[in-house]
Amino acid sequence: MSFDLGHRASRRWGERLIALLLFGCGLISVLTTIGIVVVLVTESAGFFREVPIAEFLTGTRWSPMYSEQHFGILPLLNGTLLIAAGSMLIALPVGLTSAIYLSEYSSPRVRGVIKPVLEVLAGIPTVVYGYFALTFVTPFIRTVFPGTGIFNAASGAIVVGIMIIPMVASLSEDALNAVPLSLREAAYGLGATKFEVSTRVVVPSALSGIVASFILAISRAIGETMAVTLAAGATPKMTLNFLESIQTMTAYIVQVSLGETPHGTLEYRTIFAVGLVLFLITLAMNLLSQRITRRFREVYE
Amino acid sequence: MSGERFRPAQARRRRAGRIFQVACLASIGFSIAVLAILLVDVARDGLRWVSWDFLTRFPSRIPERAGIKSAVLGSLWMMVLTAGISFPLGVGAAIYLEEYSPRNWVTRLLQTNIANLAGVPSIVYGILGLAIFVRFFGFGRSVLAGAATLALLILPVVIIAAQEALKAVPNSLREASYGVGATKWQTIRHQVLPVALPGILTGMILSLSRAIGETAPLIMIGALTFIAFSPTSPMDPFTVLPIQIFNWTAKPQAEFHELAAGAIVVLLFVLLVMNAGAIILRNKFQKRF
Amino acid sequence: MYTRQMIRTLFVLTPLAFVAAGCGGGEQSGDEAGLSGMVAIDGSSTVFPISEAMAEEFQIANPGVRVTVGISGTGGGFKKFCAGETDISDASRSIKPTEIDLCAENGIEAIEIPVAWDGLTVVRNPSNDWATCMTVDELARLWQPGSTIQRWNQIRPDWPDEEIVLYGPDTDSGTFDYFTDAIVGEEDASRDDYTASADDNVLVVGVEGDEGSIGYFGFAYYEESSDRLGAVAVDNGNGCVAPSRETIENGTYAPLSRPMFIYVKPDALAKPQVRAFVDFYLNNATLLVPEVGYVPLATEKYEELLGGLPAGM
Numbered sequence: 049m050s051f052d053l054g055h056r057a058s059r060r061w062g063e064r065l066i067a068l069l070l071f072g073c074g075l076i077s078v079l080t081t082i083g084i085v086v087v088l089v090t091e092s093a094g095f096f097r098e099v100p101i102a103e104f105l106t107g108t109r110w111s112p113m114y115s116e117q118h119f120g121i122l123p124l125l126n127g128t129l130l131i132a133a134g135s136m137l138i139a140l141p142v143g144l145t146s147a148i149y150l151s152e153y154s155s156p157r158v159r160g161v162i163k164p165v166l167e168v169l170a171g172i173p174t175v176v177y178g179y180f181a182l183t184f185v186t187p188f189i190r191t192v193f194p195g196t197g198i199f200n201a202a203s204g205a206i207v208v209g210i211m212i213i214p215m216v217a218s219l220s221e222d223a224l225n226a227v228p229l230s231l232r233e234a235a236y237g238l239g240a241t242k243f244e245v246s247t248r249v250v251v252p253s254a255l256s257g258i259v260a261s262f263i264l265a266i267s268r269a270i271g272e273t274m275a276v277t278l279a280a281g282a283t284p285k286m287t288l289n290f291l292e293s294i295q296t297m298t299a300y301i302v303q304v305s306l307g308e309t310p311h312g313t314l315e316y317r318t319i320f321a322v323g324l325v326l327f328l329i330t331l332a333m334n335l336l337s338q339r340i341t342r343r344f345r346e347v348y349e
Numbered sequence: 350m351s352g353e354r355f356r357p358a359q360a361r362r363r364r365a366g367r368i369f370q371v372a373c374l375a376s377i378g379f380s381i382a383v384l385a386i387l388l389v390d391v392a393r394d395g396l397r398w399v400s401w402d403f404l405t406r407f408p409s410r411i412p413e414r415a416g417i418k419s420a421v422l423g424s425l426w427m428m429v430l431t432a433g434i435s436f437p438l439g440v441g442a443a444i445y446l447e448e449y450s451p452r453n454w455v456t457r458l459l460q461t462n463i464a465n466l467a468g469v470p471s472i473v474y475g476i477l478g479l480a481i482f483v484r485f486f487g488f489g490r491s492v493l494a495g496a497a498t499l500a501l502l503i504l505p506v507v508i509i510a511a512q513e514a515l516k517a518v519p520n521s522l523r524e525a526s527y528g529v530g531a532t533k534w535q536t537i538r539h540q541v542l543p544v545a546l547p548g549i550l551t552g553m554i555l556s557l558s559r560a561i562g563e564t565a566p567l568i569m570i571g572a573l574t575f576i577a578f579s580p581t582s583p584m585d586p587f588t589v590l591p592i593q594i595f596n597w598t599a600k601p602q603a604e605f606h607e608l609a610a611g612a613i614v615v616l617l618f619v620l621l622v623m624n625a626g627a628i629i630l631r632n633k634f635q636k637r638f
Numbered sequence: 639m640y641t642r643q644m645i646r647t648l649f650v651l652t653p654l655a656f657v658a659a660g661c662g663g664g665e666q667s668g669d670e671a672g673l674s675g676m677v678a679i680d681g682s683s684t685v686f687p688i689s690e691a692m693a694e695e696f697q698i699a700n701p702g703v704r705v706t707v708g709i710s711g712t713g714g715g716f717k718k719f720c721a722g723e724t725d726i727s728d729a730s731r732s733i734k735p736t737e738i739d740l741c742a743e744n745g746i747e748a749i750e751i752p753v754a755w756d757g758l759t760v761v762r763n764p765s766n767d768w769a770t771c772m773t774v775d776e777l778a779r780l781w782q783p784g785s786t787i788q789r790w791n792q793i794r795p796d797w798p799d800e801e802i803v804l805y806g807p808d809t810d811s812g813t814f815d816y817f818t819d820a821i822v823g824e825e826d827a828s829r830d831d832y833t834a835s836a837d838d839n840v841l842v843v844g845v846e847g848d849e850g851s852i853g854y855f856g857f858a859y860y861e862e863s864s865d866r867l868g869a870v871a872v873d874n875g876n877g878c879v880a881p882s883r884e885t886i887e888n889g890t891y892a893p894l895s896r897p898m899f900i901y902v903k904p905d906a907l908a909k910p911q912v913r914a915f916v917d918f919y920l921n922n923a924t925l926l927v928p929e930v931g932y933v934p935l936a937t938e939k940y941e942e943l944l945g946g947l948p949a950g951m
Contacts, residue, residue, distance in 0.1 A: 059532060066534045067449055073441030074450070077463050077508065080501050084473060087480040113808040114830035116783060142376040149373035165381050171620060173562025175591045176391070176613050179598045183606055184390050197803070198847025199833075210383050243366030264468065271470025273565040274591075278598055282840065283833045293833065298472050298565070305479070305569045306709075306836060323476045327469065334468040338461070407697075410690055410930075574680075575690050575707040577697050586706055601842040601863050 088327060091320035098314055104321065110284040110295075112318050113304075119318070121325060123284035127201070127294035128326075131276055132269040134205025134290060135212060139265055142209075143216025144258065150217070151224035152246045170214035178278035181207040186279060189291070199281030199293035207275045212265045219264065223257025224250055256344035260337040267333035271326065273298040297326050391617070395610025403611060407577040408593065412604035417612050420593035422579035423492070424561055424619075427589055430496030431503070431560050436553055438500070439507030443549075446508070447515040448537055467505035474502040475566030483570055493583040495570045499563060503556040510552025514545040547634035554627040558620050564591035590616045673700045675911040680708035681715025681728030682812045683838050684856035685898050687930045688754060688923075689728050695926065696918050703911045711836050712812025716901075720746055725906035726916070729899045730756065730812030730856065741903075748901045751916075751943055753923055755933040757886035758817060758894040759860040760870040761842075763851045768797045771871040771878035774893065777821045780852075781806075785829045790850065804832030805844045805853030811836060817854055820893040842867065857881055858931030886933045898932070904948050913947075920944045 096104070099119045107120015146166070150159060186203040190196045227250050235245045251258065281293025282303055295303075301319050352359075406416025442463075450456040478498025488494040518541050526536040567589055576588040588596075590612055597609035679689050686709050693705035710718065712729045719727035720741040733748055741748050760777065762769050769790065776794070780787050780802070790797040807814040809826065819825040835841055838855045845853045846866045860867055860881070871878035874892045885891035900919070906912045920940045927934040934940075 063532050063534050067445075070441045070445035070449060073438050074445040074459060076438050077442060077459065077466060077504065080466060080477075080504070081462055083481055084469070084477050087477055088473075091480070111830045113810070113834055114828065116830050118830075142379055145373040145376040146380065149370075149377060153370060153373065162377055162380075165384055169380060169384055171558065171562075171624065172387070173564070173591055173616065173620075175562070175564045175594050175598070176387075176617070179594065179606075179609055179613060180387050180390065182598060183394075183610075184386070195849070198844055210380075213380055241362050241366045243369045244362065247369070267468060271472070273470070273472045274595065277565075278595070281833065282835055298470065301472055301476070302565060302568055303835070305475075319476060320480075323473055327473050330468060330470055330473075331465060334465050338464070407694075409694055410687065574709075575686075575693060575705075577694055578704040585704075599837065599843075600839045601846060601866070 084327065088320050088324040091317050092324045095314065095317035095321040099321075108286050110300075112315050117314075121297075121322065123286050124295060124297045124300055124322060125325075126286050127276075127280070127284065127296040128270055128298070130201050130288070130290065130294060131205045131208055131272070131280060131296055132266055134201065135209035135269045136262075136266060138206060138209030139212040139216050139269075140262055143213045143261075143265070144220050146213070146217040147220035147224055147258075148246050148251065151221050152242065152250065166214040166217055169210065170218075172211075174211065174272065174274040175278075177207045177211050178275040181275055181279035193291055196291040197281070197293045199279065199283075200291050201280050201294045202290040204276040204280030204296075205290065207279065208269050208272050211272070211275070212268055215268060216261055216265045219261030220254070220258045223254040223261065226257065227253045256340050260341045263333050263337040263340070267330045267337070270333070271298065271330050272296075273302060277302045297322050301326075388617075391610050391613050393610075394607045395612070395614040398608055398611030399614050404615070408575070408588075408596075409577075412602070412608055415608055417590065417593055417615065419576050419579050420588050420590045420612065421615070423576075423587040424589040426492050426580050426583070426587065427496055427499065427567075428557055428561055430492060430583060431499045432553065432557055434496060434500035435504050435507050435556070439504050439553075440511050440549060442504075442508045443511030443515060444537060444542075447512050448533065448541070463505045463508055467509065471502055471563055472565040472569065474498055475569030477501065478566055479569045489584065490571050490586055491584045492580050492587045495567050495587060495589075496583070498566050498570055499560045502563065502566060503560050506556045506559065507553060510556065511545070511549045514548025514552065515541065517548060518544045547630055551627045551631045554623055554630070558623040558627075561589075561619065561623075562591055562616065564589075564595055567592055568595070590619075672702070673911050673914055674702035675704075675909060677703060677705040677726065677909075677912050677915050678724040679705065679726040679728060679900075680710050680718050680724045681726075682712040682730040682898070683709040683807075683836055684730040684756060684811075684813050684858075685728035685753070685900065687856075687858050688898070688927060688932065689726075689900070691926045691930050692915070692919050692922065695922065696915055699918075700911070700914065703915070705915065709836060711808070711810030712815065713810040716740075719748070719901060719903070720744055722746065722905075725902070725909070725912045727901040729901060731816045731896070732899065733901060746903050746905070748903060749907075749947070751900050751902060751920070752897045752935060752939075753900055753919065754898050754927045754935065755886050756896055756898050757857040757881035757891045757933070758813060758820075758854060758896060759857050759881045760852065760854045760872065760894075761845050761860055762868045762870050763845055763847075763849050764866060764868050765849050766852075766868060769793075769852070769870055770868070771873055773873040774821055774875075777872070778823065781818070781828055782822050783827050783829055800850040803844075803848045803851035804829075805841045805851060806832050806834060807838070807841070807855065808834040808836050813855060816896055817894070820896075856932070857886065861931035883928075883933055902947075907948055916947065917944065 104119055104121055106122065107118060108122045109118035109120050110123045111118045146162070150162060154162065181203045185206055186198065186200065189200065189202050196202070231249055231253060232245055235249045240248070276296045277299040280296060280299060282295050282299065283293045284295040284300065287294065301322055304315065304319050403416045404421060405418050406414065407418050409415040446456065446459065475498065478494060478501070482488045482494035482497045483490060522540050522544065523536055526540045531539070571587055571592065574586065576586060580587050594609045594612045594616065597605040597612065679693070686707060689707045693707050697703060697705055712731055715724065715727040715729065716733060716737045718724045720737065722744060733750065738748060760772070779785065780793060787793060787802065789799055789801055791799045814828070815825050818828050822828065833844055838859045841853045841855050842859055842863050845851045846863065852870070860869060869881055871880040872891065872894060873879070879885050879891045881891050881894070886895045889895055902916055907916065920943055923940050924934050924937050
């Protein structure tokens with residue numbers, strides 16, 4: 049480590065350069081966002097020149113790859129929301145109760161077992177969940193509900209729900225842990241049971257963090273691709289029946305790129321129009337989640 | 350002050366508490382059971398396929414002959430290139446944000462932007478990569494396009510992890526360095542970075558273990574072609590383990606499902622090694638202050 | 639210090655990983671035959687099994703050559719072929735005049751090479767024991783645009799009142815073009831409320847799994863899963879004819895017997911590895927086409943086609 053006191057000027061220039069380089073690195077993230085927005089918007093603009101936005105947003109038939117083309121996105125939205133809702137039915141209760149247990153009830157030894165299990169569940173790649181859905185969950189559903197299609201929304205929803213449990217558990221646990229001990233102690237001091245302390249004192253205090261985690265989880269479910277592509281089907285339709293095959297926005301995008309629709313065509317541009325809707329929805333949810341965390345964060349002391 | 354009056358209510362409350370505890374335990378049990386079932390299901394079908402032959406043979410239309418050589422090598426290439434791109438960019442951005450940037454609204458915007466990018470669905474990154482790297486830059490459906498796309502995907506996570514590691518370095522270290530006359534960069538390079546490096550590397554390994562399992566963006570870049578060779582340059586077409594798994598899972602024949610299970614076993618093993626490595630790294634090299 | 643050791647180790651390991659990866663692919667830097675380079679094939683998913691088998695066997699014999707085979711669909715394949723992006727185009731129907739023009743615009747001459755016969759098979763779920771034979775007319779009524787047939791007893795009253803679940807290729811597929819032309823009577827005329835997929839495997843899984851389902855794809859995909867699928871014999875006015883090697887070869891399985899092609903171009907043929915691949919294709923078709931599940935042409939025909947290619951290198 050030599051301090052070359054004689055060459056102050058060159059050192060300063062070196063410092064400036066490095067600072068600039070590092071700033072450039074920081075800029076990449078901005079460029080990424082700009083890139084996403086520009087790509088999605090410009091190609092979608094081409095799409096909307098040919099398909100009126102009203103038809104896109106309110107139409108109930110989606111058939112760009114058929115001879116009679118329809119471009120209503122509602123069936124794809126339907127599919128995505130069905131999966132998201134179904135997965136939340138699993139992930140939210142299981143995740144939240146796991147978090148409460150971890151934060152309020154468990155001993156360090158039990159934590160030492162549960163946390164790794166959750167981390168492993170979180171680390172399993174989504175394509176493996178897709179495999180699991182197709183080879184285990186779907187046959188299981190078909191024995192319980194005969195007549196279920198080989199591709200069905202339930203299988204996708206269950207597997208996505210399992211995938212998201214660790215996220216809900218970990219984020220909710222953080223929120224619960226942030227509640228100061230003094231609040232709990234005070235409630236115990238008044239004679240509350242552990243159950244009452246957990247559900248009537250701690251959870252309400254941590255509510256903003258918990259709700260934020262729920263919203264992030266839904267956002268993640270909406271963006272999930274591989275499990276639904278493998279297991280949920282390729283039939284865009286308006287339905288509330290979990291036992292039928294549907295198609296989500298993400299699965300549609302994969303389907304079109306598998307077929308490698310030629311660039312510059314209207315069908316190719318549907319990738320961007322659907323991608324734009326997907327991006328806007330997840331962005332809105334992520335921003336909402338951040339807002340809730342900031343706005344309603346309890347100030348404890 | 351007799352407690353008699355409260356007994357029934359107390360018993361009820363305690364019962365409610367016990368029921369709740371059972372419910373929580375059931376949730377935990379559910380997660381553990383699902384994990385166990387998944388692993389057993391995969392292992393049962395896949396383990397018998399995993400062999401040296403399986404690892405060194407190319408995919409084939411004949412299940413007995415099929416292997417994952419091109420997928421494994423493709424994944425390896427992808428990891429190395431992705432790390433090479435995202436590591437300098439991510440660490441550089443983190444250093445800028447932690448050490449250089451003024452605490453004003455611009456920086457806050459940058460941070461929010463990064464947090465939002467972390468939540469963008471991976472397939473949107475695939476769309477971005479298709480439009481920018483495959484088409485605009487003309488990389489074609491190559492390893493380079495895939496690696497660049499994955500690098501962008503994991504960049505927010507790398508940056509956030511690196512920032513945490515840098516934050517953990519006590520200020521006293523920096524102050525002491527300035528105190529002996531070092532410049533900002535000298536301080537960072539010789540004092541801050543070495544201390545933060547284990548944490549940064551841990552974050553890097555965890556990000557890479559996420560990237561190695563990514564399928565959707567790479568399907569958009571490389572699509573589903575029959576690839577029976579390994580890349581020898583970054584501009585070559587490629588396939589990766591998750592895509593091969595997807596390929597085989599989507600086939601109707603049961604033997605291909607078993608092959609997929611075998612590939613999953615290999616993939617999960619690699620992930621296990623990577624995560625274990627990250628944990629060992631964190632525990633062994635972490636400096637305590 | 640720990641960190642210096644760590645960095646040093648990493649810097650050493652990374653290039654080693656690269657080298658290992660490179661060595662893994664190293665044997666492809668040419669062999670005694672000296673063939674190297676790439677062959678890019680794309681197009682029909684129906685022809686795909688043949689091209690895939692050819693690519694696999696060819697690469698075993700010539701490790702220096704890399705062959706990629708895609709499934710963009712017959713139409714998609716032609717678009718790439720005419721844009722100069724691929725060397726060979728798989729097609730489950732003849733090239734259309736508009737596509738010939740597109741190629742001509744880019745100075746590309748598409749040379750047609752028939753490689754096998756396919757009997758486009760209409761498949762049903764194995765538990766479907768009533769629709770073992772259907773007339774062309776019934777199929778047309780089922781698949782025509784705007785068709786309102788949702789249940790089996792709407793086709794024939796004595797059939798069960800069960801829901802029909804439809805599977806079929808998407809509009810980029812040559813199989814789609816051929817089926818609509820041969821059955822409905824007009825190319826690209828089809829109802830649009832079915833599960834469309836460019837990936838025939840999805841269709842096979844779908845029909846296998848859903849009772850009351852019906853779909854159509856190339857014969858090889860049916861053959862491969864014949865223990866889990868049922869075929870629908872087609873009555874073209876002369877009685878029910880089920881698809882089989884014989885009926886496809888002698889043409890009695892009508893109107894769904896059809897030739898399948900690969901298209902090549904002089905520029906691509908000028909590349910030694912592409913030429914060698916096409917020669918390999920035609921030389922091994924008699925053997926590999928039946929293995930894949932299709933019906934080969936007469937052996938003399940393949941020899942004739944070989945001879946008819948533009949003069950080699």
